[in-house]
Amino acid sequence: MDAIDEGILRELTADARLPYRELGARVGLSANAAAQRVRRLVESGTIRGFTVVTAASGPDGLPSGLEVFIEVRLADDTTNESFTAALTRGFAQVLDAVHVTGSYDYLLHAVVADPAALDQLVRRLKREAGAAQTFTRLALRA
Missing domain, CATH: 3.30.70.920 (Lrp/AsnC effector binding domain/regulation of amino acid metabolism (RAM) domain)
Known part of the structure; x- marks a missing residue:
């Protein structure tokens, strides 16, 4: 994992629905290169899933319960x-x-x-x- 991968993880942690075009622009890649990096991070297990934070979530963004x-x-x-x-x-x-x-x-x-x-x-x-x-x-x- 390099600095670009770390940037991708940081951006997706903040907004997992970020379009690849925007993600790529934020980390200095094309949309296709950003998509390829995300796929590689998923395949390697670094990214294990994408989630939704609902109104039932606590102040830290984690689900409450x-x-x-x-x-x-x-x-x-x-x-x-x-x-x-x-x-x-x-x-x-x-x-x-x-x-x-x-x-x-x-x-x-x-x-x-x-x-x-x-x-x-x-x-x-x-x-x-x-x-x-x-x-x-x-x-x-x-």
């Missing part, structure tokens, strides 16, 4: 790659996923609206992403 940390042990037939791919395809509540050492494989940081949404998230992790076992902690305060 219950902040949770979920430890995930993968099923024997689930690979790290398939698990992280599943997360990027449809788990917008998951803000971060870290591959960790210890008795669990991943630590997820997520924000859900309420306990029912947490239950749905955990069930989906097991059904759609290959989680065999989970252990959830609720953040009481930041």
Whole structure:
């Protein structure tokens, strides 16, 4: 990653809907070159997704609700790659996923609206992403 990639990340963090023409102009590239760089950042996993911040978001721009940390042990037939791919395809509540050492494989940081949404998230992790076992902690305060 070079200074141009860092500029692209900075600009997209501020406005993920920025047209490639404008993005390129801001970082000194053509629209096509900017689009190619963004595709490469997505393919390498540097950019894991684009998100929407709604009116329900807190003052820091993060979704408001219950902040949770979920430890995930993968099923024997689930690979790290398939698990992280599943997360990027449809788990917008998951803000971060870290591959960790210890008795669990991943630590997820997520924000859900309420306990029912947490239950749905955990069930989906097991059904759609290959989680065999989970252990959830609720953040009481930041």
